[in-house]
Amino acid sequence: MKSGKKTGMAGIMKRVLVLLTTAAVVMTAVPAMAEEENAGAASAAQSTAAAAQDTASVAEAVPAVTYAMDKKTNPQPFAEETVVQTNGYEGWPKGREINSDYACLMDADTGVVLYGKKKDGATPPASITKIMTCLLALENGKLDDQVTMTETGTAFAVDGSSNLYTKVGEVFTLRDMLYGMMLKSANDIATQVGEYIGGGSIDHFIEMMNDKAKELGCRNTHFANACGMPNDEHLTTAYDMCLITQAALKYDMFRELIGTYQYTIPATNMTEARSFTNHHHWLETPSDGVSGFVGGKTGYTDAALNTLVSVVERDGRTLIAVTMHANGSDLCLDDTGYLIRYGYKYFKNVTLDDAPDLDRKGIVSIPADLDPSQVTSTTEEMNMSGYGDVLFTQYMFGEKKVGSSILTKAALAERERAAAESAAALSRAEALAAASSAAESVPEETYIIVTPEPTKAAEQVILPLGITMDRTLFLVIAGLSGMILLGLISIIITLLVRRR
Numbered sequence: 001m002k003s004g005k006k007t008g009m010a011g012i013m014k015r016v017l018v019l020l021t022t023a024a025v026v027m028t029a030v031p032a033m034a035e036e037e038n039a040g041a042a043s044a045a046q047s048t049a050a051a052a053q054d055t056a057s058v059a060e061a062v063p064a065v066t067y068a069m070d071k072k073t074n075p076q077p078f079a080e081e082t083v084v085q086t087n088g089y090e091g092w093p094k095g096r097e098i099n100s101d102y103a104c105l106m107d108a109d110t111g112v113v114l115y116g117k118k119k120d121g122a123t124p125p126a127s128i129t130k131i132m133t134c135l136l137a138l139e140n141g142k143l144d145d146q147v148t149m150t151e152t153g154t155a156f157a158v159d160g161s162s163n164l165y166t167k168v169g170e171v172f173t174l175r176d177m178l179y180g181m182m183l184k185s186a187n188d189i190a191t192q193v194g195e196y197i198g199g200g201s202i203d204h205f206i207e208m209m210n211d212k213a214k215e216l217g218c219r220n221t222h223f224a225n226a227c228g229m230p231n232d233e234h235l236t237t238a239y240d241m242c243l244i245t246q247a248a249l250k251y252d253m254f255r256e257l258i259g260t261y262q263y264t265i266p267a268t269n270m271t272e273a274r275s276f277t278n279h280h281h282w283l284e285t286p287s288d289g290v291s292g293f294v295g296g297k298t299g300y301t302d303a304a305l306n307t308l309v310s311v312v313e314r315d316g317r318t319l320i321a322v323t324m325h326a327n328g329s330d331l332c333l334d335d336t337g338y339l340i341r342y343g344y345k346y347f348k349n350v351t352l353d354d355a356p357d358l359d360r361k362g363i364v365s366i367p368a369d370l371d372p373s374q375v376t377s378t379t380e381e382m383n384m385s386g387y388g389d390v391l392f393t394q395y396m397f398g399e400k401k402v403g404s405s406i407l408t409k410a411a412l413a414e415r416e417r418a419a420a421e422s423a424a425a426l427s428r429a430e431a432l433a434a435a436s437s438a439a440e441s442v443p444e445e446t447y448i449i450v451t452p453e454p455t456k457a458a459e460q461v462i463l464p465l466g467i468t469m470d471r472t473l474f475l476v477i478a479g480l481s482g483m484i485l486l487g488l489i490s491i492i493i494t495l496l497v498r499r500r
Contacts, residue, residue, distance in 0.1 A: 085116040089400040093346035093367055098335040100323035104238035105339040107349065108246050108311070108318035110403045112365035113239065114343050122220045122235040123325050126299030126307045127162070127185045129228030131241070132209050133194055134182055134257065135248040140197050143175040143253065152202055153192030156227065163188040170270040178253075179263040182297060184276040187227040194226030202226065215385045216243045230303050238322040245309055245320050258295030258311065259283070281329070282310065287337045294318075298329070308332040312340050319343045352377075352395065352403070357411040359387060364395045364403030375402060 084095050095115045102123055105115035113119065149170045157163045164186040166172075172180075172189075174196070180189040191202065198205025202225075209223040218240035224231040248254040261283040264275040277284070279298040286293060292314030299307035306326045312319050321339040326332040350372045353362030364375055379393040387408055395403040407415075 083117075085119060086113065086400075090398050091367065091370070092397075092400060093342075095342055096338070098323070098338060099331040100326040100335045102238045102322075102324040103335060103339065104242050104320075104322045105343050106239075106242040106246065106320045106322075107343070107347070107365040108249055108320050109349060110363050110365045111243075111246065112402050113242075114319075114347055114365060115339055116239065119239040120219055120237050122237055124230065124234060124301060124304035125228055125236045125241065125324065126301045126304035127187075127228040128241055128297050128299040128307050128309050128322075129223065129226070129234070129236075130181050130185065130190050131248055131297055131309060132212065132223065132244050133190050133226045134178060134254060135244065135251075136205070136208055136212060137174065137178060137193050137197050138248070138251045138253055141174050141193075143173065143178075145174040145196075147172055147174055147177055147192060147196045149188075149192055150195065152195045153188045156187040156191050156229070161187045161229065164265075164274055164276075166192070167270050170268050172265065172268060176265045178257055179260065180265060180274070180276070182257040183260060183263050183278045185279060185298070187229060190227035191225070213240065213244070216240075216247055218243055228299060228301070228304075230301050238324050241309060241322045241324075242320045245311065245322070249311065249318065249320075255294060255311075258297060260295070280308075280310070281333060287333065287340075290337050290340050298332075300329070306332045308336055310336045310340070312344075315344065317344070317349055353393075353405050355407075357407065357414065358405050359390070359408050359411070360404065360406035362393065362395065362403065362405035364397075366397055366402050370397065 084097060086092055087094050095117075098117060101118060102121050103115065103117040104113060104119040106113055149166045149168055149172070151168055154166055154168050157165045157167075162185045164180050164184060166186075166188045174193070177189050177193050180186045181193060194205040194209075195202045198208060205226060206223055209226070210221075213221040213223065213236075219237065221236040221240040222233055223236070224234035228234070258278075258280075260278060262275065262277045264273055267273045278295070280296045282290070282293050283295065290312060292312050294311040294313050296308065296310035304325065306329045307324045308322070308326075308329070310321045312321070319340060321336045321343075323332045323335045323339070326335065346368055347365055348368045349363055349365050351361060351363050352372065352375065355361075364372070366372065366375065375395050375397055377393050377395045379391055382390060382392050384390050384392065384406065387406060389409040391407040391409075391412055393405045393407075394401060395405075
């Protein structure tokens with residue numbers, strides 16, 4: 001009997017041990033699962049902090065907006081006045097000697113001198129003076145204005161002076177007067193336009209001419225009248241005439257005037273209609289090898305000899321050619337044809353800076369075979385007429401100016417505002433990186449609240465009879481069941497001991 005009890009008791013104890021072992025395994029699994037989930041959360045926090053640090057690193061790598069303030073260098077000095085000056089620049093395409101004593105070829109888009117022969121030498125301009133008179137009329141007058149001839153203008157309506165033989169009291173529109181001045185080269189009309197635009201004073205208009213020349217950057221110009229008649233104090237240069245023409249080309253009406261071959265002024269209150277043609281021969285007979293001719297202005301006096309301004313536009317470029325003091329109009333035309341062909345064959349325009357806030361884009365005129373990387377630049381603050389305070393960037397190829405750009409102070413202020421916003425964003429990114437770094441160093445007992453990323457669907461456990469249950473819920477129930485089972489076993493053992 002005692003032996004049977006012992007055998008039954010041993011079986012019970014063996015079952016109890018199995019149950020205890022099973023419960024222990026279940027209870028161990030639950031903390032292990034919790035530890036695994038905590039490790040996943042910590043890993044996510046570390047990934048978030050690493051991403052923030054990467055963002056901060058990228059932000060730090062963005063260069064700050066800086067502006068060079070180096071002083072602009074002045075090209076030194078030009079070649080002798082008796083030779084083609086631009087040939088003195090190393091790497092610049094060599095131009096041939098031409099017949100005209102003074103000449104300049106300028107790219108109107110960049111203001112770069114492509115060819116210069118005594119381009120800064122002062123000489124009488126003759127009737128190409130009228131380009132300045134036309135520019136001021138377009139700037140300050142209205143084409144439909146009614147202008148009455150006075151003795152100031154009719155004083156030039158004499159033989160030996162190109163004119164329309166106007167009469168005191170005769171009335172024209174300003175538009176008709178500009179055609180008469182630019183095509184017929186009428187000195188009486190040009191002088192009257194000057195007096196009208198000068199507010200009734202030809203002397204005031206001449207002051208306006210000289211002030212405008214200075215504003216445009218003319219180096220060696222002084223006007224003494226509005227039409228170009230001989231005067232010892234009436235002088236300009238081939239380069240300065242390029243500048244004046246460049247400014248006038250901004251007006252569509254100027255382009256129309258210089259490109260018109262024939263025009264008729266209707267009958268006035270005192271005379272019949274007048275018809276005349278443009279004196280520039282290319283409007284009637286285009287030059288071989290020169291396409292895209294826009295127009296121009298001729299001039300002649302005994303002192304000035306032949307002078308000529310011509311404008312050609314093609315392939316996205318506009319060139320201005322000025323030839324002065326040539327002993328024959330045919331020589332002026334031949335020289336001009338050569339200069340235009342030279343300019344289009346040996347040079348190209350390249351955009352180095354086309355930022356939308358630039359008032360003048362960074363376009364350079366350089367030799368056709370030159371790599372733009374050989375162009376250097378310097379930037380300085382300066383005050384420019386028509387712009388105010390600006391950042392002026394000068395582009396150079398060796399000692400040769402090849403272009404420039406202008407950024408106004410207003411545009412600069414906007415850039416600085418944008419830079420400040422960028423810096424603030426960078427500070428926020430750095431702050432985020434610092435916060436993430438601090439989170440990584442928090443002790444284990446400190447709770448870190450992390451917003452988890454969306455997770456995959458919870459894992460399922462398949463039970464007998466095909467029943468499925470969430471794995472985490474299963475482990476919780478199993479753990480509770482184990483605890484209950486341990487309690488029951490404890491009670492059973494207690495009862496058995498007491499019965500014994």
